Amino acid sequence: MIRALKITHTSDVHLNDEPDGIKVREAFSQVVDTVLDTDSDLFLIAGDLFDHNEIERKTVDFVYSQLARVACPTVVIVGNHDVWDDRSIVKRMDFRKAGHHVTLLNDADGMQVTFPELHATVWGRCMLDHDRSNKPMAGAPSRVGNMWHIGMAHGLYDDDPETDRSSLITPPEIEAAGFDYLALGHVHAHRQMRHGNTLACYPGVCAAHMGTIQNGCVALITLTPGKGAKAVAHTLGTSAPIRRCA
């Protein structure tokens, strides 16, 4: 029988070296605290871990040290801010310095990793360009076997079929892919959508932005056999155990 799964999902951390970057680093460490506190089985980082490509070594080393605190499988995709081109900060990194539990999905045609102990697979594409030709859900694999099928995609969810926005993710694509859970990134507010059997979710950014987002948050997902996926927005930086973002 397939097992239950607990996931912590973040995106759009936007780590940087600027003076207020310390708040972002603090927020990311709170995300890692949440992975540990919730005893998560899987940690997903759905793009834009970095704000730009001119990131200093000390911030890269900070990421390695934070991810090294995590024991569970951790899967990372890039986003448009750390897109996979020759200047990409992520291309110059080696996540194995954080440990062999970290997997970067770095294949532009899509890449699927299987975690037999979790009864789970995770698929995602590596973004080469943030433009209209980039289709984050293209080539999503069919379901195989009795496993949790999880997808990761960094792009803009839009249900307008006439839209011509970059890195578009559409409801029919989400439904057709048939993931149990689709971990989205790009949009900074927490949002959940259901299409077909799939729960898709933007986790919300982990760092507070004055004037726009008062408290950072992270998405906590439970996958329950026979019931599927449920996600909650967990507010960071408060003593409250679990509550929804405003």
Ligand SMILES: [Mn+2]
């Ligand atoms: Mn983005």
